[in-house]
Amino acid sequence: MVRVGILGATGYTGVELIRILSNHEDVQIKYLSSQNFNGKKIEDVYHSLKGFCKVELQELNIDDIVESCDVVFTALPSGYAMNMAEKLCKSGVKLIDLGADFRFDDFKTYKEWYGVSSDVYGSVSRVYGLPEIHRDVIKNAMIVGNPGCYPTSAILGLAPALKSGIIENHIIIDSKSGVSGAGHSPKQGNMYAECNESIKPYNVAKHRHIPEIEQELSKLNHEDTKVVFTPHLTPMTRGILSTMYCRLKKDISIESIHEIYSEFYKDEYFVKILDIGEYPSTKSVYGSNFCHIGLEIDRHSNTLIIMSVIDNLVKGASGQAVQNMNIMFGINEAKGLKMVPVFP
Ligand SMILES: NC(=O)c1ccc[n+]([C@@H]2O[C@H](COP(=O)([O-])OP(=O)(O)OC[C@H]3O[C@@H](n4cnc5c(N)ncnc54)[C@H](OP(=O)(O)O)[C@@H]3O)[C@@H](O)[C@H]2O)c1
Structure with a gap:
């Protein structure tokens, strides 16, 4: 266990x-903090968990964590995990951080975009946990x-196109997210009366996910890669749709591109390439760890249009974190994650 x-x-x-x-x-939940x-049991705070988890919430205490856990998920605001990483690792406790503390290869970039500071950052080694791309290094992390x-x-949407060299180094990403992406703390712009029946862009050309996307795309592309990224808040609870526009380097058929994508993800349980002419919807992955990708070519501008959907709380956060845990502990990667999406 x-x-x-x-x-x-x-x-x-x-x-x-x-x-x-x-x-x-294969898992026992031993420690929960808030x-x-x-002092409350989590099932009394969230009734969706009634009968499923009776663990009491405690104040964060690193010694108690070390004593009772083999792995810790930090689902905290960014900037907290990095201060406990060294002690956890020295004590043999593995760490999966859902925040941004360990996503960057270069602390300078992290500091610049997130405004954090820590002198322990450089002393711990970590890997970027996107299993479909970095599975081999996640195993031993x-x-x-x-x-x-x-x-x-x-990244899942763009990886096959970049790896196969069919697109130019000029990528536009237009993304839409559900409101749960902002977490549970009340914020005025996320209140029902303000976000219902409305869709709005935010953090245009300055969202903190830009350097993370560019870091990983540059590795796939083997050259410095920049993106134009515009996120939007949409009136739904969960889900992300990213529509990506990429100029094709040469004339290539949609059948060939579909073949490149199908081949790239042929052994992946959680990534599904839709048939030609099919477009994905957030509803089709709701509550699941799946990523659906649709493909189209706009012939008159020679542009490849890639449409990628996930549930932000599952493949975009907690499901992916459990996928990583499974890999780190030698458990079947899909264990606990074979939920069928909720529909309608
Ligand atoms: N939401 C998403 O779709 C999503 C997706 C990917 C990654 N992430 C990242 O995952 C992390 C968690 O996101 P979330 O949406 O779950 O956030 P959230 O709903 O705001 O929850 C934050 C949690 O951290 C606790 N917390 C806040 N400040 C704390 C402090 N100073 N000391 C100890 N505990 C503290 C909160 O406790 P209380 O309940 O007592 O307030 C709460 O349990 C963030 O880094 C976020 O960027 C989120």
């Missing part, structure tokens, strides 16, 4: 981790930086 701790257990990704892990036969609900939600949808 893998003994698990979840820090930030009362947040949206924390609760989603508990939902998924409650169905995982900031404002300590002590620390995994779980990817952001928008980057997961974008």
